[in-house]
Amino acid sequence: MADPAKRGYHHGDLRNALVDAAAQLAEEGGPRSVTIRAAARAAGVTPTAAYRHFESHEQLLEATKEQAMEQMATAMREHVAALPETDDPVRRALGRLAAIGRGYIYFAISEPGLFRTAFEQGGSAIDGDIFEKHDAPFRMLVEALDDLVEVGYLSAAYRPMAEITAWSAVHGFSTLVIDGPLREMSQQLRDAAMGRMLLLLARGLADSGVSSELAAAVLSDINPGEEN
Amino acid sequence: MADPAKRGYHHGDLRNALVDAAAQLAEEGGPRSVTIRAAARAAGVTPTAAYRHFESHEQLLEATKEQAMEQMATAMREHVAALPETDDPVRRALGRLAAIGRGYIYFAISEPGLFRTAFEQGGSAIDGDIFEKHDAPFRMLVEALDDLVEVGYLSAAYRPMAEITAWSAVHGFSTLVIDGPLREMSQQLRDAAMGRMLLLLARGLADSGVSSELAAAVLSDINPGEEN
DNA sequence: TGTACATCAGTGAACGCGCGTTCACTGATGTAC
DNA sequence: TGTACATCAGTGAACGCGCGTTCACTGATGTAC
Numbered sequence: 001m002a003d004p005a006k007r008g009y010h011h012g013d014l015r016n017a018l019v020d021a022a023a024q025l026a027e028e029g030g031p032r033s034v035t036i037r038a039a040a041r042a043a044g045v046t047p048t049a050a051y052r053h054f055e056s057h058e059q060l061l062e063a064t065k066e067q068a069m070e071q072m073a074t075a076m077r078e079h080v081a082a083l084p085e086t087d088d089p090v091r092r093a094l095g096r097l098a099a100i101g102r103g104y105i106y107f108a109i110s111e112p113g114l115f116r117t118a119f120e121q122g123g124s125a126i127d128g129d130i131f132e133k134h135d136a137p138f139r140m141l142v143e144a145l146d147d148l149v150e151v152g153y154l155s156a157a158y159r160p161m162a163e164i165t166a167w168s169a170v171h172g173f174s175t176l177v178i179d180g181p182l183r184e185m186s187q188q189l190r191d192a193a194m195g196r197m198l199l200l201l202a203r204g205l206a207d208s209g210v211s212s213e214l215a216a217a218v219l220s221d222i223n224p225g226e227e228n
Numbered sequence: 229m230a231d232p233a234k235r236g237y238h239h240g241d242l243r244n245a246l247v248d249a250a251a252q253l254a255e256e257g258g259p260r261s262v263t264i265r266a267a268a269r270a271a272g273v274t275p276t277a278a279y280r281h282f283e284s285h286e287q288l289l290e291a292t293k294e295q296a297m298e299q300m301a302t303a304m305r306e307h308v309a310a311l312p313e314t315d316d317p318v319r320r321a322l323g324r325l326a327a328i329g330r331g332y333i334y335f336a337i338s339e340p341g342l343f344r345t346a347f348e349q350g351g352s353a354i355d356g357d358i359f360e361k362h363d364a365p366f367r368m369l370v371e372a373l374d375d376l377v378e379v380g381y382l383s384a385a386y387r388p389m390a391e392i393t394a395w396s397a398v399h400g401f402s403t404l405v406i407d408g409p410l411r412e413m414s415q416q417l418r419d420a421a422m423g424r425m426l427l428l429l430a431r432g433l434a435d436s437g438v439s440s441e442l443a444a445a446v447l448s449d450i451n452p453g454e455e456n
Numbered sequence: 457t458g459t460a461c462a463t464c465a466g467t468g469a470a471c472g473c474g475c476g477t478t479c480a481c482t483g484a485t486g487t488a489c
Numbered sequence: 490t491g492t493a494c495a496t497c498a499g500t501g502a503a504c505g506c507g508c509g510t511t512c513a514c515t516g517a518t519g520t521a522c
Contacts, residue, residue, distance in 0.1 A: 010484060010498055030349075037475065047476080049499055057476060121258075121407040135409065158428065164410070165397065165425040171408070172400025173392070179349040180399070181363065182392070197393040200386065204432030212436055238465055238517060265508065275509080277466055285509060 015053040017043040022064040023071075026117040034064050034117065061120070068118035072107045073136035079103030080140070093147040094218045098198050100140055101170045105194055108174035115178065119171075141166060148205065155207040162205060169201050195219065243281040245271040250292040251299075254345040262292050262345065289348070296346035300335045301364035307331030308368070321375040322446045326426050328368055329398045333422055336402035343406065347399075369394060376433065383435040390433060397429050423447065 011017065021042035025033040036057050040047045054060045079099045086092050108115040141163050148154035154162065176182045177190060185193070202215035239245065249270035253261040264285050268275045282288045307327045314320050336343040369391050376382035382390065404410045405418060413421070430443035 168400035172396035204428035
C-alpha cells in the first residue's frame with residue numbers, strides 16, 4: 001500500500017505526487033501555473049482524482065506554497081552550513097546573518113518561480129505578536145539576531161524589530177532583482193550590490209562602540225561568488 | 229472632437245478611458261483583474277473596440293503599470309512636499325530620504341492593487357548602467373542620496389549603490405506588509421516597525437563621524453502617524 | 457454652403473482555450489467471517 | 490484459505506465561465522471640391 005513504485009488504478013501516493021507536480025509547475029511558471037488540471041495531468045491522473053485529496057484549487061496552492069517555503073529553508077540552511085569555521089564569536093554571528101541573507105537571495109534568483117509562489121498573496125501570516133515565530137526561515141533570522149546581541153555586536157536598544165528591517169532589505173532586494181527594475185543587472189553588478197546592501201545592514205545594526213570596519217572585514221571574508 | 233463630454237458612437241477619448249478603467253480594476257483586484265474585456269465593459273464599449281487602441285492585452289497592462297507608477301510618484305512627492313521646513317541641511321536631507329520611504333510604503337498600503345500592478349513582473353528595467361535613472365520614484369531617491377553626500381552625512385565611500393539598499397529595504401517592507409507574513413500586523417506595530425527600519429537604514433548610511441543619535445532625532449522629529 | 461466619399465472608430469457574433477468543479481460511475485483494495 | 494462485501498480511489502463526460510482575439514460589418518466624422 002505504501003509502495004511508491006506501484007502504479008495501478010490506485011496511485012498509492014497521489015497527494016504527494018500532486019504537490020510535487022504542482023511545485024514543478026510553480027518552478028517553471030510561478031503560482032499562476034499551479035492549477036488542478038495541470039497538476040493532475042503531470043501526475044498522470046484525471047482532474048477529478050485531485051478532489052479526493054484537496055477540497056479546492058486553493059488548498060493545492062497552499063500546499064505548494066508550503067513546499068516552496070521548505071525548499072527555501074533548506075537552501076538557506078545549506079548556505080549557513082557552508083560557512084567557514086572561526087573562533088571569533090562576532091565574526092561567526094555576523095557571518096551567519098549574512099549567509100542567511102545570501103541564501104535567501106540566491107534561492108530567489110535560482111528558483112524565482114518557487115520564490116514567487118512561496119510569497120504569493122495570502123501565505124501564512126505572522127499574526128498578532130511578532131514573536132510567534134513559526135516559519136523556518138524566519139526563525140533562523142531571529143536566532144541570528146539574538147546571537148548578535150549575545151556576542152556584543154548588536155546593542156539591545158536596536159534589537160527590537162530588527163528582524164523586520166533585515167528581512168525587508170533581503171526580501172526587497174530579491175524581488176527587485178527577479179521581477180523588478182533590477183532584473184537585467186549583470187551577475188557581477190548584482191553580487192556587488194548585494195554585498196553593499198549586507199554591509200550597510202550590518203553597519204545599521206552595529207552598536208556605536210563597534211567599528212564599522214569590522215563589518216566590512218567580516219563581509220568581505222566570505223567569498224560570495226561560488227554560487228549560481 | 230476633443231470634447232470629453234461627448235459620448236456618441238465615437239467615444240472621443242477611448243484610449244484614456246480604457247487605461248483609467250484598467251487602473252480602477254487594478255486598484256480593486258490587482259494586475260490579474262486587468263483584462264481587455266473588463267476594461268472595455270467598464271468603459272461602456274465592446275472588447276473589439278479596445279483593439280483600435282491597444283494591440284494586445286499585454287499593451288493595455290503595460291499602460292496600466294505606467295499609470296500606477298505615476299500615481300505612486302505623485303503620492304511620494306506629496307509626502308516630500310509636506311515636510312516641515314528646517315534650516316539644518318542634514319536634517320532636511322535625511323528627512324527627505326525618510327519621507328520618500330514613507331511615501332513609498334504608504335502608497336503600497338493604501339493602494340495595494342496599484343502597487344502590485346506597478347511592480348508586476350516585466351516592468352521597465354533599469355538596464356545595464358544603473359545610472360540611467362529614468363523612473364520618477366527612483367530619480368527622487370538618487371537625488372536624496374546625492375544630497376546626503378553633499379551635506380556631509382553620507383560618506384562618498386558608502387554612496388555607490390546605496391540606492392539599491394534603500395530601495396530594497398523600503399520595497400521589501402512594503403511587500404511583506406501588503407502580501408507577506410506581516411499582513412496582519414496592527415497599524416501601530418507596523419508604523420513602529422517602519423520607524424525602526426528607517427532608523428537602521430539611516431544609521432547604516434551614516435558616515436562614521438556622524439553620531440547615530442542624530443538619525444534617531446531627525447527621524448523621530450517627523451510625526452509618522454498622520455497618514456492612512 | 458452643399459455634397460460625395462474616404463477614413464476612422466466603433467458593433468456584434470463567433471472561435472477556441474484552459475480553467476474549476478460536479479455528476480454518476482467503476483475497478484481495486486482490504487477486511488469480517 | 491476462501492469469499493462476500495463495504496469502502497476507497499480512481500474514471501469519463503459534462504457544465505459554465507471569462508478570457509484573448511478575429512471576422513465582416515456599419516455608423517460617424519471630416520475633408521476635397
